Structure formats: C-alpha cells, structure tokens
Amino acid sequence: MIPRENDHLWGHQKEYAYFQQAIAQDKLHHAWLVNGEEGIGKATFVYHLVRLILGTNPAAVSRIKAGSHADLLVVARRLDEKKNRLRSEILMEDIKSVGEFLRLTPAEGGWRIVVIEDADLMNRNAANSLLKLLEEPPKGALLFLITTHPNRLLPTILSRCRKMTLHGLSDDEMAQGLSVLDPKLSQGDRGKVIALAEGSLGKALQLLESGHLNIKEIVENLLTYPVKGKEIYQQVDLILQKENGFSIFLILLTDAISARIRQAAKAQKTEFGYPMRPVPEWIEIWQKLLKWHKEAESFNLDKKQTLISEFNLVSEL
Numbered sequence: 001m002i003p004r005e006n007d008h009l010w011g012h013q014k015e016y017a018y019f020q021q022a023i024a025q026d027k028l029h030h031a032w033l034v035n036g037e038e039g040i041g042k043a044t045f046v047y048h049l050v051r052l053i054l055g056t057n058p059a060a061v062s063r064i065k066a067g068s069h070a071d072l073l074v075v076a077r078r079l080d081e082k083k084n085r086l087r088s089e090i091l092m093e094d095i096k097s098v099g100e101f102l103r104l105t106p107a108e109g110g111w112r113i114v115v116i117e118d119a120d121l122m123n124r125n126a127a128n129s130l131l132k133l134l135e136e137p138p139k140g141a142l143l144f145l146i147t148t149h150p151n152r153l154l155p156t157i158l159s160r161c162r163k164m165t166l167h168g169l170s171d172d173e174m175a176q177g178l179s180v181l182d183p184k185l186s187q188g189d190r191g192k193v194i195a196l197a198e199g200s201l202g203k204a205l206q207l208l209e210s211g212h213l214n215i216k217e218i219v220e221n222l223l224t225y226p227v228k229g230k231e232i233y234q235q236v237d238l239i240l241q242k243e244n245g246f247s248i249f250l251i252l253l254t255d256a257i258s259a260r261i262r263q264a265a266k267a268q269k270t271e272f273g274y275p276m277r278p279v280p281e282w283i284e285i286w287q288k289l290l291k292w293h294k295e296a297e298s299f300n301l302d303k304k305q306t307l308i309s310e311f312n313l314v315s316e317l
Contacts (some may be wrong), residue, residue, distance in 0.1 A: 004067065040169060092126045222314055
C-alpha cells in the first residue's frame with residue numbers, strides 16, 4: 001500500500017499527539033527529520049500529519065492521496081527513463097523544485113508542505129541545495145525529511161531539523177495492521193510472522209511474499225547455531241528457489257546482525273552470538289557480507305557459492 005493512500009495509522013500515537021498539540025499551540029518547527037527502522041510506518045505517519053495540517057475533509061484527503069494537493073510537494077527518487085528503473089539518488093534538480101514551490105503563496109491555507117522520502121539518498125549537490133532552504137526557510141514552509149539512515153545526512157542538515165524517532169510497533173499493533181493488509185492470513189501464521197518481523201509491518205509483508213518467511217527462519221537458525229555440511233547446501237538451495245531469495249537473504253541477515261549489535265551496545269555487552277564473538281568482529285562480518293553480495297551482483301558471480309561462503313563465515317567454519 002502506498003503510504004500517502006493509507007487511511008490507517010498503526011502505532012506512533014504518542015508522537016501523533018505531540019504534533020496535534022504543537023499545531024494547536026502554533027508551535028510547529030519548520031523542518032522535521034522523521035527516522036526509524038525500515039517498514040515501521042514512517043511515511044504513513046508523515047502523510048497523516050500532512051492530512052492533519054492541510055485538511056482531514058474528504059476533498060483535501062483525496063487530493064493528498066492523489067499527490068495533487070496544491071500545497072503539498074513530494075520529493076523522491078525519480079525514474080531513469082534510459083535504464084527504466086528508479087535512480088539511486090535524489091538529484092539537485094529534484095531539490096530545485098522545492099525552492100520554487102516554497103516561494104509560492106499557499107493556495108488553501110497557511111502552510112506549504114514538502115515531504116522528502118528517503119532523504120538520505122540526496123547526493124551532495126542536492127543536500128547542499130536543501131541546506132540553503134533550511135537556513136532561510138520561507139514563511140509558511142514546512143519540511144518533513146523521512147529516513148532510515150539519519151547518519152548519512154549532512155551534519156548541518158541534521159542540526160537544522162527537529163528529530164522525531166519512531167519505534168517498532170507492538171504485537172497488538174502489528175496484529176491490527178496485518179488483519180487489514182492480509183485478512184486471509186491465519187492466526188497461527190500471523191503470530192509467527194509478528195514474532196519474526198521485529199515491529200515492522202513492512203518486514204512482515206516482505207516475509208509473507210513468495211515464502212520469504214522461510215528465509216527469515218533460516219537466518220534466525222544461522223545466528224542461533226552453526227550450520228554445517230549438507231544442511232548448508234540444503235538451505236542455500238531453498239533460498240535460491242525463492243523469488244529474489246539471494247537479495248532477501250542478505251537484507252534479513254544484515255538486519256538481524258545489526259539489531260543484535262545495537263542490543264549488545266545497549267546492554268553494554270562486549271560480545272554476543274553463537275559462536276560467541278566480540279562486537280567489532282560482528283561488525284566486520286556485516287561489512288564482509290555486504291561486500292560479497294555487491295561483488296556477486298556487480299560481476300555476476302556464482303550466487304550459490306557466495307551464499308555458501310556467507311554461511312561458513314557466520315558459522316565460523
């Protein structure tokens with residue numbers, strides 16, 4: 001479901017109430033960085049704020065959903081027509097339209113709102129162009145930068161934005177979301193995917209597509225006990241049978257390792273996992289996994305052998 005078309009907001013009620021109060025008291029800062037883990041509803045949250053500000057009546061909501069509201073500009077990666085795929089970056093020309101938009105008088109109220117999705121994908125020129133707008137925002141300008149990776153943004157941009165960190169959904173919120181997004185899902189499978197998705201509806205839906213739930217289970221098993229011999233080949237074959245299984249395995253494995261690294265840091269642990277390893281060693285493993293996967297994709301290397309090497313690396317064989 002496209003976030004701006006989603007009429008449901010699961011979770012994040014405390015943060016939503018904060019904005020309601022700020023709007024009522026006319027104390028809304030001009031630039032917000034909304035960040036959090038992948039798939040927890042950051043963009044949906046922002047578009048519900050846009051509705052709150054620009055209008056919750058059916059006509060205004062309909063225009064927001066369609067992307068045709070006169071006081072709303074959405075900036076995201078655009079299609080590269082030559083390659084027929086989304087560009088890897090947000091370009092300066094995309095941000096140039098932001099300045100032109102904000103200089104116009106609001107058409108329907110007091111605000112002109114800009115939403116920048118995946119803001120960390122702005123290239124250097126685009127980021128510098130946005131910085132000028134943040135330093136001298138036009139009257140009535142309101143910007144929302146959405147990102148999973150705030151550390152990739154320029155420090156000068158971070159310093160000029162108020163930061164709103166959203167957190168993963170509770171099990172009850174996940175259940176509510178899945179009952180709407182996948183009403184045919186059995187209660188047993190729903191509980192299973194909630195346990196694996198770590199508060200992310202996006203990740204839950206990804207796991208349910210094309211049997212990716214099985215790949216998540218493989219990842220959890222790999223990080224719980226060493227996988228050896230024939231079992232490695234069996235699991236690698238299962239991964240490669242799934243649509244986009246090679247890429248999905250990397251995403252799920254590196255996400256799981258990242259989560260464990262953060263948990264260890266929060267608990268002030270110096271090592272974790274099975275086999276037990278120091279945190280810096282897990283960081284090196286995470287980096288190697290990304291490197292090997294990128295090389296396999298870029299140079300069309302044998303995906304099966306790459307996966308076998310990754311299993312051996314994590315299992316310390």
